[in-house]
Amino acid sequence: MxxxxxxxxxxxxxxxxxxxxxxxxxxxxxxxxxxxxxxxxxxxxxxxxxxxxxxxxxxxxxxxxxxxxxxxxxxxxxxDGDAFLADKIVEIEDRIQASKRFLATLQQTRVALAAAPYCDDQVFER
The missing domain is CATH 1.10.1660.10 (Multidrug-efflux Transporter Regulator; Chain: A; Domain 2)
Structure with a gap:
């Protein structure tokens, strides 16, 4: 092709x-x-x-x-193909875990935002 x-x-x-x-x-x-x-x-x-x-x-x-x-x-x-693949497997597993943690953060944030909707005239102070 x-x-x-x-x-x-x-x-x-x-x-x-x-x-x-x-x-x-x-x-x-x-x-x-x-x-x-x-x-x-x-x-x-x-x-x-x-x-x-x-x-x-x-x-x-x-x-x-x-x-x-x-x-x-x-x-x-x-x-050393085995060592290369073993390293990549660990690297990808670490990325998957980090992605899962961030996904949980996004989901929790979405729930929090739905529970307390944003108001345009509301001012947030620290």
Missing amino acids: RIGELAKRSGFTRDAIRLYERSGLIKADTREADNNYKSYPEGAVFALEIIRDAQAAGMSIHDLSKFMRQLEAQDTDDF
């Missing part, structure tokens, strides 16, 4: 797809002989879904690049 279709199916912009390609996170299969357009494999949609989830969880492009190379079994020298 061409980049326009990949963008449409993945929800990423063409510029983002090109950035991820330059970073080695996705690869084009071939260039079409008649017009030199790049063609992306079906797996690029799945790779972009992984990238979206990983970035939403706070993973950097650099770490994503290491992770994706491991998934493709390209980076086996001088890389």
Whole structure:
């Protein structure tokens, strides 16, 4: 599929797809002989879904690049995949806990605001 279709199916912009390609996170299969357009494999949609989830969880492009190379079994020298994944699991679990705490704060604030509605002419002093 061409980049326009990949963008449409993945929800990423063409510029983002090109950035991820330059970073080695996705690869084009071939260039079409008649017009030199790049063609992306079906797996690029799945790779972009992984990238979206990983970035939403706070993973950097650099770490994503290491992770994706491991998934493709390209980076086996001088890389402790188990330690890398263990560290990322702890990091993501910490983010999840922080997100849950903040979600609870938001929910409590919403309840408090509903119980004591704001009045435009009310002045709050400390």
